[in-house]
Amino acid sequence: MTPTLTATTRRRLDIQGFDTIxxxxxxxxxxxxxxxxxxxxxxxxxxTALASPIVVWALVPIAALGAIVPVHPFDLIYNxxxxxxxxxxxxxxxxxxxPSARMTFIARCSARACCIATRESPxxxxxxxxxxxxKKS
Numbered sequence: 001m002t003p004t005l006t007a008t009t010r011r012r013l014d015i016q017g018f019d020t021i022x023x024x025x026x027x028x029x030x031x032x033x034x035x036x037x038x039x040x041x042x043x044x045x046x047x048t049a050l051a052s053p054i055v056v057w058a059l060v061p062i063a064a065l066g067a068i069v070p071v072h073p074f075d076l077i078y079n080x081x082x083x084x085x086x087x088x089x090x091x092x093x094x095x096x097x098x099p100s101a102r103m104t105f106i107a108r109c110s111a112r113a114c115c116i117a118t119r120e121s122p123x124x125x126x127x128x129x130x131x132x133x134x135k136k137s
Contacts, residue, residue: 003027028088035082035091036066036074063112 005013005027013019013026013033040059047055066072071079075091083090 003030005030025089028086029091032078032082032086032088032091035078036072039074039077067112 005023009030010023010026013030018026040062043059044056047053047059062073066074071091079090
């Protein structure tokens with residue numbers, strides 16, 4: 001079965017800078033573009049749900065590496081294993097680096113801001129506390 005892209009997905013990828021890459025080529029790897037962001041979201045969610053600064057702080061070096069190097073550390077999971085099982089090309093080199101990295105930069109800045117904001121949450125400054133939005137009578 002040949003993978004396809006919907007018109008909406010193709011338009012969104014074009015906005016992100018993938019407009020010079022053929023639809024057939026993008027269709028093979030498009031589902032994996034969100035792997036790094038998905039894993040970061042899951043780990044941040046677990047850290048937030050557990051009120052664990054250690055789990056959230058573990059994302060800081062990953063976000064820093066993602067901002068510095070051209071291949072996100074979580075893309076290596078795909079590049080080293082999944083792509084061989086799927087028979088597709090690597091992420092982060094060639095196909096996956098758009099001519100304009102502006103969208104990636106914005107996403108990485110957002111991730112850093114989230115990590116910084118979570119670091120200052122009440123549960124990280126006073127372990128065991130929670131924010132209560134209920135009215136106190």
